[in-house]
Amino acid sequence: MKDFKILKFLDLFKSLFNKLGIDYQLMRKILQVKLLLDGRRISTVLATQKTNKKKEEDKNNFIRSLGMYLLMGVFIIIFVVIGRHYLFQMTITFSIIMFFLMTSLIADFSSVLLDIKDKEILLSRPVKNRTLNVAKILHISMYISMITLAIAGPSLIVSFFRHGLTFFLIYLVEILLVSLFVIILTALIYLLVLRFSSGEKLKDIINYVQIGLTIAMSLGYQLVMRVFNYIDIRTMEYKASFWKYFLPPIWFSAPFELLLNKNYSNYIIIYSILALVVPIVSIIIYIKLIPTFERNLQKFNSTDGKSKDKNKITILLSKILCRDKDERTFFRFSTNMLRNERSFKLKVYPSLGLAVIFPFFMIISMNFRDFANIVNTKLYLWIYMSFMMIPAVVVSLGYSGNYKGAWIYETIPARDKSSINKGALKAAIVSLFMPVYLLVSIGFLILYRMEIIDQLIVVGINMFLFIIIIFNRMGEFLPFSKAFQVSENPSGGVKVFFTLFLMAGFALLHFIITMIPYGTYIYIPLGLIGSKLFWKRAIS
Amino acid sequence: MEPIISIRNLRKSFGSKEVLRDINLDIYKGEIIGYIGPNGAGKSTTVKIILGLVGDYSGDIKIFGEDIRNSGVEYKRRIGYVPETADIYENLTGREYLTFIGELYGMEHEEANMKAERLMDLFGIKNVYDARISSYSKGMKQKTLLISALINNPDILFLDEPLNGMDANSVMVFKEVMAELVDKGKTIFYSSHIMDVVEKISKRIILINGGEIIADGSFEEIKGQSIDGSLEEIFNQLTGFEEHERIAKDIVATIEGAI
Incomplete structure (x- = not known):
């Protein structure tokens, strides 16, 4: 078995550990196995399907x-x-x-x-x-x-x-x-x-x-x-x-x-x-x-208590949002996974929480004195800070604590694998992104005394476009099919910079729109049609 | 003869739920015990307490004549354990995992490696010794688990569904292995839901239900306590289950969409 340098370093303290009543040799063994395990990717049922390029990328995520x-x-x-x-x-x-x-x-x-x-x-x-x-x-x-x-x-x-x-x-x-x-x-x-x-x-x-x-x-x-x-x-x-x-x-x-x-x-x-x-x-x-x-x-x-069926609303939503039957199924499946899986929530919810808080925090931290006057400012553009969470969430969609369950993708008679992704993305939009967007919007509506509904709609459209771009760039996987690993942070990496640029780009675009007379009213219908077309082209 | 395992007034609750109420048992060297009971009866809890995986019980457990509260971890050196739903470090290879476990028992790496390799060979899975366990079939995993429980030449074996996923030939080999081990004076604590096997291999059967022992003795003795029949039928009767025919009919009807 591979011996690790760090363990050789630990050997120096051997007598100290023994004095503390710890079996040093055993502990060393356990650590060796743990380190070995951290270094190994779990080969899933679907491993063969992944592109080779991706595999190599995964390996040194911790280092990155x-x-x-x-x-x-x-x-x-x-x-x-x-x-x-x-x-x-x-x-x-x-x-x-x-x-x-x-x-x-x-x-x-x-x-x-x-x-x-x-x-x-x-x-x-x-x-x-x-x-x-x-x-x-x-x-x-x-x-x-x-x-x-x-x-x-x-x-x-x-x-x-x-x-x-x-x-x-x-x-x-x-x-x-x-x-x-x-x-x-x-x-x-x-x-x-x-x-x-x-x-x-x-x-x-x-x-x-x-x-x-x-x-x-x-x-x-x-x-x-x-x-x-x-x-x-x-x-x-x-x-x-x-x-x-x-x-x-x-x-x-x-x-x-x-x-x-x-x-x-x-x-x-x-x-x-x-x-x-x-x-x-x-x-x-x-x-x-x-x-x-x-x-x-x-x-x-230990388990206790009885369970209730909480699926009624999800079923209704799936019927409204998805036309394809497979897509509908995976929308419901993904919604349930998002809601129930703790390891997933742990990776994702903190960024959602921050996404809600951050825009307000930025405004407060600017030492803006005259809140009565805020209506005349464009401080709402700080909402774009919320976009930071999106890539992490989208990438996380590919992971799960129960990644092994992904073998079902292979056995089901789904004609078209893209409906799996579509369903999952829609589920993420409905149960993760929408709530964040709504919470932030409500906050800003209160701050601005209901004056900026049109601006918020622009933000919503941009958010949708942003999600599609991010998903197109980073979301090529089957949902919930990869393991979360200790040494790996699915949200980290170089992608951050791409995201920041894109985010700033959208904020800038929005700023320009506000400079044009009636800009928002022109942009909203254009954006809606655009995102519809874009969705069709990008996600399939 | 002094019992090798002795349990007195063992009680255990998880919160307000009482899972073991007053278990009393004496087990002697060279016994092979079938430990049976419905799901949730407290079988694995008993074993876990004996192994020190679950604490906070009341009552006394002596193994090799020593209270396990005082004997530290040393007694585990003489115990082998195959849990029902076994966790295993699947990203290790068979070689890595088995030598690791061997070393935990205090064996030298070389010794553990040799023994593990030889056992893998005998169980007919030597070809995957250097493959990751995650690539193993269910039966291969089960064999690996068995080897990991046997590698230290234990005096007591706790086996929970040990034949799970193994093919018929391997099952035959392993049954023979158990018989030989018992002849050599080992004690086997065998827990399973497959009554035919339990009936055939066990010299003594302990039936547990609702955290209590409701029958204890050889197959013949238990038969005497209730009606004639197979162990399965006795099991059903003693645990108060008589509706299997009706339920089966309903299930088939539901599958066919008649209900």
């Missing part, structure tokens, strides 16, 4: 998403080198680092944390619970540390030349603490949720917590940027309000201030202590609580 993190890391350098107001700079730095770590943990590694498949295979053998748990944590940590390295690495290197050795060392230690803290914090949150519920409902709750967390993290990150308003930065006067004690990034920035700027204010000392103590305490709490966690995890398998 590391590239995105690296880009972020280069960007962070600015905050580290800009001056010597460490409290401000490092708070921003750590906020960004924590944000990315936590979101990737929640989106991609929850499955590892909440896995119960391992249990049956491994714990029925002479493997201690503790050994397995540490293996799991290490497995996640390996990926997290790679991500951490990508985000924090560039600024860490630069910091050595800019601020000297002491800064470098503090930064290094703190990066380690931060990533550990983030992992443990996520695990603890799950622990808390698992305590209060059971069975299927529990999975739903976790699902929504994950979704909520991702959204909250994104907003929190924006918020931290705002903790120090402009006056603060100019006068460099820090107001230690009570609530700021609850923002971890500030804790981690304090030691720099303490040790390098010799700032011995009370709050700096308290923050510094928090930065050191909280991660360590959280680890201890976590280790103490692991047995509880395991016990509650068992609830995962």
